[in-house]
Amino acid sequence: DAGVIQSPRHEVTEMGQEVTLRCKPISGHNSLFWYRQTMMRGLELLIYFNNNVPIDDSGMPEDRFSAKMPNASFSTLKIQPSEPRDSAVYFCASSLGSSTTFEVVAASREQYFGPGTRLTVT
Amino acid sequence: KNQVEQSPQSLIILEGKNCTLQCNYTVSPFSNLRWYKQDTGRGPVSLTIMTFSENTKSNGRYTATLDADTKQSSLHITASQLSDSASYICVVSSGYSSASKIIFGSGTRLSIRP
Numbered sequence: 001d002a003g004v005i006q007s008p009r010h011e012v013t014e015m016g017q018e019v020t021l022r023c024k025p026i027s028g029h030n031s032l033f034w035y036r037q038t039m040m041r042g043l044e045l046l047i048y049f050n051n052n053v054p055i056d057d058s059g060m061p062e063d064r065f066s067a068k069m070p071n072a073s074f075s076t077l078k079i080q081p082s083e084p085r086d087s088a089v090y091f092c093a094s095s096l097g098s099s100t101t102f103e104v105v106a107a108s109r110e111q112y113f114g115p116g117t118r119l120t121v122t
Numbered sequence: 123k124n125q126v127e128q129s130p131q132s133l134i135i136l137e138g139k140n141c142t143l144q145c146n147y148t149v150s151p152f153s154n155l156r157w158y159k160q161d162t163g164r165g166p167v168s169l170t171i172m173t174f175s176e177n178t179k180s181n182g183r184y185t186a187t188l189d190a191d192t193k194q195s196s197l198h199i200t201a202s203q204l205s206d207s208a209s210y211i212c213v214v215s216s217g218y219s220s221a222s223k224i225i226f227g228s229g230t231r232l233s234i235r236p
Contacts, residue, residue, distance in 0.1 A: 004165070042211075042226050042227070042228045042229060043166070043211065043213075043226040044226070045223075045224055045226075091165050091166075093165070110168050110171070111168065113164075113165025113166050113167070114165055115163070115164055115165055116163075116164070116165055
């Protein structure tokens, strides 16, 4: 298996532009997580899907951020409009999980992270 | 407030030496604790996971300990290798309900010198 695939690996955009990050989870995994990592704040969980349904989006910073999972093999994280403070590395992770309970899935099942997308907003 | 604090922030040791990284948490109720290794430019990779009832777990040259009473964990690396150079992140999961959270430490940056 190729692991979790993210695209693009690097994205540079101007403030105000729309940015779309993409993720393909490991085949057979039914839980997907979006994280953001910065030097100042470390890793932060943004949103979590189970069986394509958003379960916990309390980490999404504001309305400019939105995430979708139209099917089991694809998810997007969109920022519109982007701002310089959105500059970070965005990770997607997937895991096996059969429960909708966030903790059961996120805590007890190993998450496999993608290589990340480095976003720079100028 | 749920917090996870790691120390030191950074550490440099010579190849072959041992080292210990610390993680203190104030998370309640506690569910489990993970240590991740993150190589530069890559996503984190899970090293160990421990629940409340476990106080030690090994993964090769990595040994994690957990003291649930003092809310402390350590990651001990034996006979360090150049490939151990990475950031090590302590992650604590809280609770068993849909309102449970994952709290990340800020990580320890470990550099192994030849």
